Amino acid sequence: MSSEQEYWLSGPIPDVPALLQPAAHALLQSVREIKKYVSDFPEDKLWEKPYGRASAGFHLRHITGVLDRMLSYAEKKALTAEQFNFLKNEGNGENAPSSEKLIHDFEEKVNEALEYFKNTPESILTEERFVGRKKLPSTVIGLLFHAAEHSQRHVGQLLVTVSVLKNR
Template sequence: MNKPEYWLRGPIPNISPFLQPAAHALLQSRAEIKKYTKDFSEDLLWEKPAGRASVAFHLQHITGVLDRMLTYAKKKSLTEQQFKYLRNEGVYNEEVKIADLINAFIEKVDDALQMFENTSEVILTEKRTVGRKKLPSSVIGLYFHAAEHSQRHVGQLLVTVSVLKRGSKS
């Protein structure tokens, strides 16, 4: 049975109406990543068609950005572990498996949804800063950027997966 996209499935319980679009986008990203990477060969994980980003990079980056945006929303600075993760996004590592990358994103989406549930509407417009330069944002801005950024990279991931799968059949 084909279900409609998440934004057409109604509200997600316990999440503010203001955060429903971000929650829907993250859930849609999670579903699409599972769908697009089904039966994807580990041998192609680090391939860069036309010099573009690999599937591994997209999966690492989506997870990393979501983690970083949630950290900034909590009004915290990134940890050394998060900086290390950032430095290693897209760096070839034969030990990295696609299932691990997908599971890491699923767990991070679950973390985000839990944060959304526990976020009072009162703080959504509170100022937050991003990065070492302390660029201005807000809680809702960080949540929405995490969601739209995930969707953007899922689209890029779909194209990369499609090209690689087609090329491997030649």
């Protein structure tokens, strides 16, 4: 597969159920695009907020955190104190890891998600799951799809943020 070809055009990902292929493709596409957009981005601009908008560092941290939380909800797990702490600090640039580490963390979380997908029978995808303290209703497939589309949305925002800051 060419690095320019989008994942959704590359055929099925082995062992991922058919109904989860679009989510898997979107997550893998997110990893590829993040690496491309941030490859030569200056570290000193990682937490800069252009025009009061979210920083590149926030986007990188946030998509990892959201994916982690959606996987927990899909597994019927309550969020841990560590996850709440991560959420609280997603936008905090103090003592934050490098962009390389943030990208690595997201890629690791995507790999974890793909393993979860491979071990998820399609028969449970419509099972009800609940989100957050308010126990808002969703389904397994709803959570997994949201994690994927949410990542893609933030990758788009990351591209704009990086482009603005590089060209200032």
